[in-house]
Amino acid sequence: MSQWNLIIDVARCENCNNCVLANKDEFVGNNFPGYSAPQPLHGESTIKISRTVRGEGHMVDAAYLPTLCNHCDDAPCMKAGGDCISKRADGIVIIDPEKSRGRKDLVAACPYGSIVWNAELNIPQNWIFDAHLLDKGWKEPRCSQSCPTAAMRAVKHSPAEMAALAKAEGLQVLKPELATRPRVYYKNLHRSTHSFVGGSVVASIHGTLECVEGARVELMKAGHTVATARTDAFGDFKFDALENGSGTYTVRVHHSERGYAERVVSLGSTQFLGDIELSGARAKA
Amino acid sequence: PDGTRRFTTNTNGGPLFVYVKDDKIVRMTPIDLDDSDAESWTITARGKQFTPARRGMINPHAQCLKSVVYSEKRILHPMKRVDFDPKGERNPQNRGKSGYVHISWDEAFDLVGGEIQRQKKEHGPGSMALWHGSHHQWGNVGYYLSSLLRFGNLIGFTRVHHNPDSWEGWYWGAQHHYGNSLRVGIPGFYGLVEDCLKEAEMIVFWSSDPETTNGYASGLEGTQRRFWAKELGIEFVHIDPNLNATAQLYGGRWIPIKPGTDPAMAIAIMNVWVTEGIYDKEYVESRTTGFEQWSDYLLGKEDGIPKTPEWQASETGVPARVVRALARQWAKKKTYLAAGGLGAGFGGACRNATGTQWARNMVLLLAMQGLGKPGINFGNLQAGTPLDHNFWFPGYAEGGISGELAHTAGAAHTYCRMPHVLTMNPVKQMVPRQRLPDAIIDGHATGYPWDGFSQEAQLTPFQYPMPGYSKIHMLYRYGTSTFGTINDTGRYVDMFRHDSIEMVVNQSIWMEGDALFADVILPACTSFERADISEWGNSGGYIHHNTDQLNHRIALFQHKCIEPLGESKSDYDIFTGILNRMGTGAMFTEGCSEFDWAKRMFDASDLSKKVKFKDFVKKGYFVIPAEQEKLRSPAYFRWFAEDRHKDVPEPIPLPSQWAGDFAKGLQTQSGKIEFVPSSLLRGDPDNAERPPVNRYIPSWEGNKTTALLHKYPVQMISTHSRFSFHTYGDGKDSTVNDIEDHRILIDGYYYWVMKINPADARARGITQHSLIRVFNDRCSVICAADVSPMMAAGVCKSYESSAEVDLFLDPRFGRVDRGGCVNMLTPKRPQVKGTDGMGSNSCLVEFEPYSLPVEALQRA
Numbered sequence A: 001m002s003q004w005n006l007i008i009d010v011a012r013c014e015n016c017n018n019c020v021l022a023n024k025d026e027f028v029g030n031n032f033p034g035y036s037a038p039q040p041l042h043g044e045s046t047i048k049i050s051r052t053v054r055g056e057g058h059m060v061d062a063a064y065l066p067t068l069c070n071h072c073d074d075a076p077c078m079k080a081g082g083d084c085i086s087k088r089a090d091g092i093v094i095i096d097p098e099k100s101r102g103r104k105d106l107v108a109a110c111p112y113g114s115i116v117w118n119a120e121l122n123i124p125q126n127w128i129f130d131a132h133l134l135d136k137g138w139k140e141p142r143c144s145q146s147c148p149t150a151a152m153r154a155v156k157h158s159p160a161e162m163a164a165l166a167k168a169e170g171l172q173v174l175k176p177e178l179a180t181r182p183r184v185y186y187k188n189l190h191r192s193t194h195s196f197v198g199g200s201v202v203a204s205i206h207g208t209l210e211c212v213e214g215a216r217v218e219l220m221k222a223g224h225t226v227a228t229a230r231t232d233a234f235g236d237f238k239f240d241a242l243e244n245g246s247g248t249y250t251v252r253v254h255h256s257e258r259g260y261a262e263r264v265v266s267l268g269s270t271q272f273l274g275d276i277e278l279s280g281a282r283a284k285a
Numbered sequence B: 001p002d003g004t005r006r007f008t009t010n011t012n013g014g015p016l017f018v019y020v021k022d023d024k025i026v027r028m029t030p031i032d033l034d035d036s037d038a039e040s041w042t043i044t045a046r047g048k049q050f051t052p053a054r055r056g057m058i059n060p061h062a063q064c065l066k067s068v069v070y071s072e073k074r075i076l077h078p079m080k081r082v083d084f085d086p087k088g089e090r091n092p093q094n095r096g097k098s099g100y101v102h103i104s105w106d107e108a109f110d111l112v113g114g115e116i117q118r119q120k121k122e123h124g125p126g127s128m129a130l131w132h133g134s135h136h137q138w139g140n141v142g143y144y145l146s147s148l149l150r151f152g153n154l155i156g157f158t159r160v161h162h163n164p165d166s167w168e169g170w171y172w173g174a175q176h177h178y179g180n181s182l183r184v185g186i187p188g189f190y191g192l193v194e195d196c197l198k199e200a201e202m203i204v205f206w207s208s209d210p211e212t213t214n215g216y217a218s219g220l221e222g223t224q225r226r227f228w229a230k231e232l233g234i235e236f237v238h239i240d241p242n243l244n245a246t247a248q249l250y251g252g253r254w255i256p257i258k259p260g261t262d263p264a265m266a267i268a269i270m271n272v273w274v275t276e277g278i279y280d281k282e283y284v285e286s287r288t289t290g291f292e293q294w295s296d297y298l299l300g301k302e303d304g305i306p307k308t309p310e311w312q313a314s315e316t317g318v319p320a321r322v323v324r325a326l327a328r329q330w331a332k333k334k335t336y337l338a339a340g341g342l343g344a345g346f347g348g349a350c351r352n353a354t355g356t357q358w359a360r361n362m363v364l365l366l367a368m369q370g371l372g373k374p375g376i377n378f379g380n381l382q383a384g385t386p387l388d389h390n391f392w393f394p395g396y397a398e399g400g401i402s403g404e405l406a407h408t409a410g411a412a413h414t415y416c417r418m419p420h421v422l423t424m425n426p427v428k429q430m431v432p433r434q435r436l437p438d439a440i441i442d443g444h445a446t447g448y449p450w451d452g453f454s455q456e457a458q459l460t461p462f463q464y465p466m467p468g469y470s471k472i473h474m475l476y477r478y479g480t481s482t483f484g485t486i487n488d489t490g491r492y493v494d495m496f497r498h499d500s501i502e503m504v505v506n507q508s509i510w511m512e513g514d515a516l517f518a519d520v521i522l523p524a525c526t527s528f529e530r531a532d533i534s535e536w537g538n539s540g541g542y543i544h545h546n547t548d549q550l551n552h553r554i555a556l557f558q559h560k561c562i563e564p565l566g567e568s569k570s571d572y573d574i575f576t577g578i579l580n581r582m583g584t585g586a587m588f589t590e591g592c593s594e595f596d597w598a599k600r601m602f603d604a605s606d607l608s609k610k611v612k613f614k615d616f617v618k619k620g621y622f623v624i625p626a627e628q629e630k631l632r633s634p635a636y637f638r639w640f641a642e643d644r645h646k647d648v649p650e651p652i653p654l655p656s657q658w659a660g661d662f663a664k665g666l667q668t669q670s671g672k673i674e675f676v677p678s679s680l681l682r683g684d685p686d687n688a689e690r691p692p693v694n695r696y697i698p699s700w701e702g703n704k705t706t707a708l709l710h711k712y713p714v715q716m717i718s719t720h721s722r723f724s725f726h727t728y729g730d731g732k733d734s735t736v737n738d739i740e741d742h743r744i745l746i747d748g749y750y751y752w753v754m755k756i757n758p759a760d761a762r763a764r765g766i767t768q769h770s771l772i773r774v775f776n777d778r779c780s781v782i783c784a785a786d787v788s789p790m791m792a793a794g795v796c797k798s799y800e801s802s803a804e805v806d807l808f809l810d811p812r813f814g815r816v817d818r819g820g821c822v823n824m825l826t827p828k829r830p831q832v833k834g835t836d837g838m839g840s841n842s843c844l845v846e847f848e849p850y851s852l853p854v855e856a857l858q859r860a
């Protein structure tokens, strides 16, 4: 039996909001009996995008994380909701717009914040994967159809196929520790959840400060090298996907002609070390 | 299968399927091409094959349009200001303050038609100024260069002459070095997607954010092509005071720079090239003139100051070593220069005090690296797809149904293929758009013309009033965008209330902006409520082959999807109603409805050779097949680099404008790129603000104007909105308002966003998403702060184009806008003496935390 899944590549999401707007276009003012009641024009949306900005100075990046109902196979909302929430054979979780009337408690039942309260109609609402359209033969939901970067991909796969794909592409889910078995998978999630350590390597050459290209940079932890990098033409290097609060690192920079430098970093979250000036051509330790 | 009917339409943000049930729009989606549509092109580069997705990638400002059509701000009835009596007291001083009463269309047509006739009798020709924005809902029939111009010509009006807002620095500056006047000074782009993917090793994005502005009117079509570049390992660099959406998406070295200082950095790059001998000497020798004089300036032989990276550092805030590193990389790698969002033009940096200098330097940089050689050109993959350039379908600048041959590009194709009643405006008087309030309040104004046919016409000023004509006593305003999009817009309040203005008519769709200052309001409907015909992205005119930004050329029938809401009418029907009062209605329509005009246009176009009208209307769109691979256009400027005859399909320069052999070289006097332009040496040699040698002259409102900087220490840039198309899509109760990068809801009010740096926020006690008052001597605007390191310190950035103007009197600060019209703060001064260029992005401000006054808000 094949079921719907959504794959979101955080590195391809550009915050254009087409997915959010397409979703609103579909549900604001429209009633789809058995699927969804009209959603309000303004206010919290069933698709949300949150921003993570990392770094400072010239080494800054931003990631956008779209979140929506995960259509969990082991859904906490269903446990709380009883017969007002059901899972279809194709994996989609639907909150019955009639039966769920007044159930504001369900908002808190979703550990992902994916249930939104519709105060006008007095009902809880989720993103329903546009089941009403899929049932009419549409190939994908509105959000991924409007996505200009293919950051969102809807795929219909058997559980085994999906598991294989998740493995092959290194996909992750949100809050795996809850074991809710989400059907929304993420790629490059570290851009939202993890930190980087970066810096700019410079050296004085004939009395002029220059960017140092091609320096070897090592990221060390407890005496071991955990990653290496080469500085680019601007002298920049970046070690990404480091766990927040993962402790003390040493950054060692070495260039055969320009010298050596070392910095100790205690990683709470992202650290841009700024300029690292090399001095005294010292051989690599 | 769900009871809806699927129509098609076309918008500034791309084509849409529109699903309608019971005369109500249910949904709007992008268009997915089907198997019967023409095949897509493929580009082979470095062993990989690239074919675009078979879908029209639309903008957020298209995806929000259902909410805009059904906006609570729609004007549903003709209206008259309560205290406006054309037979008695007109009370101009109350414009923008008093309310309105509904009137019938009959009354409205009588009022407006009657006043137009009275004005002619009382004041004579030219007393009515007809005035519109730069853009319009998409379509060839109901466009301002079409129906509106036809209407205006049948009445006679003082033209509100636009400044080349999109092109400023290019038009007033760059073109003097290399020509291209017909493109208003920007380069062309034929064949450049293929050349870039095959050859380029680096792209320098300089004031270029194509993920926000996508060149012009081309949806998000270019996005996937830039991902291809990443896949091929082409490196990106971004020079911008803001880590803009493009830099965020693709990464690459961000070089934050102080706005308006870019010319200094560009000059320093060229200094490194000369000092280190790493420029294309052979090209400079054979394809350019005046280099010796330029290099004397770069090296300081002219003034004793070598323009080194160290020299520029205090100006730009960019460390010298970064400039040196960039200069060396650039020389080493085949580099595309993405100057402006189109890659081949525009850019916020062309709309400030140093805009001409910046655009001029963009040309000079590439002149030193061999512009036109493989992998060396202007662009960011936004423009130059291998599409068909011979298939004719009209763009909006080709005049539509106007019958106007002088002020549109209609003569070449539209008129001769679709003969229709010619029209012309006998009133020669013009008033410069940026100076309209000054013209009314001071009684006179000077402008400089926008002319696409020469480098010289811009040098001769024109005057308002023009001898023999009436001064302006009636304003016919079509649209509402002024406060958001023109500079120093507080001036307009005084203009609208000026005694000499006897009637202000506003013909608009939404109750916002200028509409609030009208005496009579004529409610127009949206393009979803009337028929039209058009092609995606086809502007025609000054952006010749603008459709080269798309992956597929798509011509569309714009169905009348629903009936006009309320009593609103199409602009076409409104014009007809007014002209009927004067007896020229039938001349205007030629007995045709908008649908009939659309059919006439179809018949005239090459579309009629490919598809039957009935089938076209039924399916709603037609994909114009891409060019066969062997017939694809060669790369732009290649002919020039190789000193061959020009081989790209654009009709410039004119036959008379080649100095040497026909079609060899450029439009300049020498036919080469001129480091010191002969057109300036001849036409404007002593202008200290635009010297023939493109020296760095610091901004007249920026980091060197210390007295002002002391009071207003932050440089504000106001650039194009990502989520709306200027004012279209903003406000109006649109779904876009809920996007946190667009507006922020605080205490039930949607505030405009100002991006600021954490250090600037900390110094002033400003927290994320709190209210701030942004101010200078011109006005105060209330915004919500977005605090992040994506904004360089000392700079703040906002979008230029709030649709909402909401003026009130704050007892503490005087007139305050909380709609978000940051253009209330921008200077009206032209960027350079002797031009009409906007200098909007040279604007010093201060900001501080703000809370509303305790008193009830009083409209100002």
Ligand SMILES: Nc1nc2c(c(=O)[nH]1)N[C@H]1C(S)=C(S)[C@@H](COP(=O)(O)OP(=O)(O)OC[C@H]3O[C@@H](n4cnc5c(=O)[nH]c(N)nc54)[C@H](O)[C@@H]3O)O[C@H]1N2
Binding pocket: B132, B133, B134, B135, B136, B137, B142, B165, B166, B167, B348, B351, B478, B479, B480, B481, B482, B484, B485, B486, B487, B507, B508, B509, B524, B525, B526, B527, B571, B718, B719, B720, B725, B726, B727, B728, B800, B801, B823, B826, B840, B841
């Ligand atoms: N500070 C600053 N200011 C800028 C710029 C900047 O970078 N910074 N950029 C400049 C540039 S490049 C531009 S192009 C201008 C754009 O400035 P404008 O052209 O003034 O902006 P638009 O919002 O496109 O204005 C079009 C108006 O026409 C109305 N309209 C559209 N379609 C129809 C229709 O079918 N019927 C009727 N009756 N009305 C219609 C719209 O509602 C809107 O009010 O802004 C300029 N201003």
Ligand SMILES: Nc1nc2c(c(=O)[nH]1)N[C@H]1C(S)=C(S)[C@@H](COP(=O)(O)OP(=O)(O)OC[C@H]3O[C@@H](n4cnc5c(=O)[nH]c(N)nc54)[C@H](O)[C@@H]3O)O[C@H]1N2
Binding pocket: B059, B061, B165, B166, B167, B206, B207, B208, B209, B212, B213, B214, B215, B216, B217, B239, B240, B241, B242, B244, B257, B258, B259, B260, B261, B262, B340, B341, B342, B345, B346, B347, B348, B349, B352, B717, B718, B719, B720, B721, B722, B723, B724, B725, B726, B797, B801, B841
């Ligand atoms: N979504 C959307 N798309 C649009 C439009 C729209 O309103 N909305 N308008 C269309 C029109 S009419 C036009 S003309 C084009 C305009 O397209 P552009 O002129 O290219 O756009 P801008 O946003 O003004 O400027 C682009 C970038 O320049 C940066 N910038 C500003 N000042 C400086 C400076 O001094 N130095 C440097 N280095 N960078 C600077 C800004 O931060 C911004 O990221 O966009 C078109 N596309």
Ligand code: SF4
Binding pocket: A068, A069, A070, A071, A072, A075, A076, A077, A078, A093, A109, A110, A111, A112, A113, A114, A115, A126, A180
């Ligand atoms: S994401 Fe929340 S609402 Fe959706 S299925 Fe899981 S628990 Fe239920």
Ligand code: SF4
Binding pocket: A076, A077, A078, A079, A080, A081, A082, A084, A085, A086, A095, A100, A103, A105, A106, A107, A109, A110, A115, A124
């Ligand atoms: S909406 Fe709430 S109650 Fe209903 S199933 Fe989801 S979590 Fe449970």
Ligand code: SF4
Binding pocket: A012, A013, A014, A015, A016, A017, A018, A019, A020, A049, A064, A066, A143, A146, A147, A148, A149, A150, A151, A152
């Ligand atoms: S449409 Fe795609 S790129 Fe745009 S915000 Fe949504 S997921 Fe991100």
Ligand SMILES: [Ca+2]
Binding pocket: B417, B603, B604, B605, B606, B608
């Ligand atoms: Ca024909």
Ligand SMILES: [Ca+2]
Binding pocket: B389, B627, B631, B632, B633
């Ligand atoms: Ca061809």
Ligand SMILES: [Mo+4]
Binding pocket: B134, B165, B166
């Ligand atoms: Mo423009």
